[in-house]
Amino acid sequence: MQHQWDEMHRTRKPSFVLCGEPQGQVLNLYVHGYSAFFNQQQLASFQAQLAGIEGSTNLMLFWPAGHFLENLFAPFKDIIASMLGGGSLGAATVGLGKAVGYFLDHYKSVEARVDEVARTLLAELANYLHAESIEVRQINLIGHSLGARLLVKSLLASPELARELPLNHLLLMGGAICTSSPWEQVSAPLKGRVINCHSSKDWALALKPDTERCIGRYAIPLTPSLKGKVTNVHLVTFDHAAYWPQLQTVVQYTDLLQERRGMIRADQRSAEVRFAEEDVDLYPVLLQARAPELQFLAELMAAKRSATIAADVRDPLQLAIELQRMGGDSFMNLARGHGVSYRQLAQDVALRVGIKFDQPIDSVALVSLEERVAETLIEQYKDKLSQADRQVFEAELRAAAQKEQGFFHRFDVGRSATTALSGTALAGLTGFILRRGAATAIPVVGQALAAAMLLVSGVRAFSGPAYSITTLAVLVLGVIRQRMEREALNQEMDLVVQVVEALDLPRETLMRTVSPDC
Known part of the structure; x- marks a missing residue:
């Protein structure tokens, strides 16, 4: 873990982290979003959490998503020093402006990396599986926030390779990508569905520094051609930070591993099962x-x-x-x-x-x-x-x-x-x-x-x-x-x-x- 942490921060290149031992021929690839890990301990804790997902081989893409606390202390210290030292409100306001400006610039720089990582993601995934001799018959892609955007962009960037890989479901959690994205093209290479987990309580996306209407807060509009390929799941109690800590619940609720007659395979459910599973308040x-x-x-x-x-x-x-x-x-x-x-x-x-x-x-x-x-x-x-x-x-x-x-x-x-x-x-x-x-x-x-x-x-x-x-x-x-x-x-x-x-x-x-x- 220390080597991967150091290498990624030195080269700024993404790497794959195997979480636990391989479990069968279903692979879940997890992609984190912006500002996910401030230190190596947080990364190790997240790796251990993913290793606890049973019934699949769990792999994480560790990519240079940064953390907004990086180099942010200086402007905040200016604010605090000014206030504690009897400085004027104007000085504190200037310091706060520096901090806000840093955050906006930092987020935009990470957002710009998404396209770069997405261009080669699927090819690098195929090479990794071959090099590590990991045989899979099904791959589920799971992304949170900017990680959801990265996965969507990777499918659009490499549609031919996407069709060659055994891609099943694309699970998007609090996705920081526009609802008007070309979902027909995104869903085309998938054997399963695009599953969009969204919540109106996701205020982090509401405050995102642009005017984008994100799928993390709103349902993907369902055209007739998308009804069989896209499922919107309204997790009414979730905020932006709730998905990873409650990942096991999300996996079970969306029936990602198809262990039961679940939400995704709607044609197999009785009226009672369907009605109960779609009762978002219960x-x-x-x-x-x-x-x-x-x-x-x-x-x-x-x-x-x-x-x-x-x-x-x-x-x-x-x-x-x-x-x-x-x-x-x-x-x-x-x-x-x-x-x-x-x-x-x-x-x-x-x-x-x-x-x-x-x-x-x-x-x-x-x-x-x-x-x-x-x-x-x-x-x-x-x-x-x-x-x-x-x-x-x-x-x-x-x-x-x-x-x-x-x-x-x-x-x-x-x-x-x-x-x-x-x-x-x-x-x-x-x-x-x-x-x-x-x-x-x-x-x-x-x-x-x-x-x-x-x-x-x-x-x-x-x-x-x-x-x-x-x-x-x-x-x-x-x-x-x-x-x-x-x-x-x-x-x-x-x-x-x-x-x-x-x-x-x-x-x-x-x-x-x-x-x-x-």
Whole structure:
């Protein structure tokens, strides 16, 4: 690794890095984007992560994508020195302007290298496989950010060689390339599909120093000729930094290795499987659930007499299908061939517990629905408790919320759960429920639902356990979704930590930046 690191930085030529031992005849080639590795340790960590992808031979293209921290410290030090030394705001502004100008120039210089690397990439890949005696029957190309652009450019630069190689899928994650690229030509040599993973939360691409409408934020427009060759996958919770840390999830969700009847081979899926896998508010979240959360959901749904799932099931797809079934009417499920979407299920739960909205419920953010359900259930359940029991319950909520919120916990002990900052009530109630298990939690939520519906309509809340089951599921899915948000923020904060350490700033600076209320 030391030799490859030194050689690439000395010659500025890309090199291939084999990650782990060869595994079969399917090759995944991973191409990183701009500013990927600041030091050799980060590269080694990434290599180890790729080695953990099972079912394929994993190869990385290590190319001169630079890092924006290179030579960036000087202008930042000018800013800090000016401010600490009592300098004027004008001096600090000049220093900041230098830093911004450096970043723009640096990014543009790396962007210019893409065409150079792309011109010879496929030829060098073929030569590498031959020299290392690596026999493959299928090659998947996976690129992130500028790495996605590099792969697209390489297919356009060498179409004949691309047809000679056994290229299967092209997986693009947060791609920094225009949606109007010639996708017919890009997809032509592929036996599989172009899979575009995009997210509207990818603000890094929104702030990219040009006006390009990138596929990392938007779907590739599907013409009739592209419908069988391009798949757009909206990963609604992902930001630009989320793809590599959650690569295993992306590989599973897109069924890159074709280990199951997955999203790509749509013609082989049943209506229920297709509907569940395309529910972007549910299935990607279950793929990232922790073992106790999957266990809870399985035991919860298995408690229903009509359930078709066992308590020991942990497969996210099976859990998604079963939850969608429970959210719909049995006869309607039979007629349409599947249950209801998670969004519809959450809306039904919110209305069932008597929540009123100032706007059409279809326009309310999903995370707001989940939080309002948690807050409503807390207040309704507390109303049924004695003063002593209420104090015990609130203490339990606070303890569970603190555990769920982790480093970014800002729970004010002087405030009630319903006036806590966004997500604390949800984390607290869900943590409380998870700690007790499904069997104990159903009566708690059932009592709250019954109380709510008696107030709203004067009748019993439900005939059977279905709503207490789907309500609990909304709480659990909500806390998983918010945990994913926090983990993505943690990844972004790693960069802040690097800058603080590199500039030798006080640790208090970082703490005030991250958590000013602490």
